[in-house]
Amino acid sequence: MNNAFLKEQLLDAAIIHVAFDGWSEATFEAAVLDTDISPELARIACPxxxxxLAIAYHQRGDAEMLARFARDDVSALRYSEKVTTLVRFRLEAVDDKEAVRRGTTLFALPHHAGDGAKLIWGTADAVWTALGDTSTDSNWYTKRATLSAVYSSTVLFWLGDTSDDHADTWAFLERRIEDVMRFEKVKAQVNESAVLKPLLAGPKWALSFLKAPSSGPRNDLPGRWSEPT
Incomplete structure (x- = not known):
């Protein structure tokens, strides 16, 4: 059995314990016992x-969001509506709200905050990539940073939402996306302004050196590393 398969087994077993013990060592040990996986193999799969396991749970949700987006026909939707739909798909992929609540608590801890930020950024990146984003300049970063903020605030709202079918959450999400669209319009107007455009020449020149990370392997280092299986 490879590490990915072991991790999936452990994650499935852990979910039932998360509501009581959070994403803790107690939950991990219970999952190991429930799966009959040896502690040594479990620790290799999840150092x-x-x-x-909490990271794997979040990444599983991203994968389910993309799978649903690939299945459903959203061609008739406007671009902003597709962004909204993908974020909604991401939240609807959650089958245990308490697991997300406990994950939010875990990744709010200072020593895990970096992992949490990376996961949120990964979700935003998955959304833009699914929509065919081809930006390679500073827009690559601003799009993901903006959507990360929208996604984070929507998750926090959703966690406390008790409305039918989370109707209040979807309304909140639509308002946030509308705010982003208004900001993009203002940014475009500023860029076209004869008065403001010269003032932005310096900052835009500096930002021109900011490029999106390469999707392929780096070739300026000896050898390469890949995730063990």
């Missing part, structure tokens, strides 16, 4: 224990 950080439940933290690695």
């Amino acid at each position: 950080r224990g439940a933290v690695d």
Whole structure:
């Protein structure tokens, strides 16, 4: 069995314990017992224990969002509506709200905050990539940073939402996306302004050196590393 398969087994077993013990060592040990996986193999698959399982749980949700987006016909939607739909798909991929609540608590801890930020950024990146984003300049970063903020605030709202079918959450999400669209319009107007355009020449020149990370392997280093299986 490879590490990915072991991690999936452990994650499936851990979910039932998360509501009681959070993404903790107790949850990880319970998952190991429930799956009959040896502690040594479990630790190889998840060196950080439940933290690695929490990360895998978030990434599973991203994968389910993309799978649903590939299945459903959204061609008739406007671009902004497609962004909204993908974020909604991401939240609807969650089958246990308490697992997300506990994950939010885990990744709010200072020593795990970097992991949490990386996961949110990864979700935003998955959305833009699914929509065919081809930006390679500073827009690559601003799009993902903006959507990361929208996604984070929507998750926090959703966690406390008790409305039918989370109707209040979807309305909140639509308002946030509308705010982003208004900001993009203002940005375009500023760029076209004869008065403001010269003032932005310096900052835009500096930002021109900011490029999106390469999608392929780096070739300026000896050898390469890949995730063990």
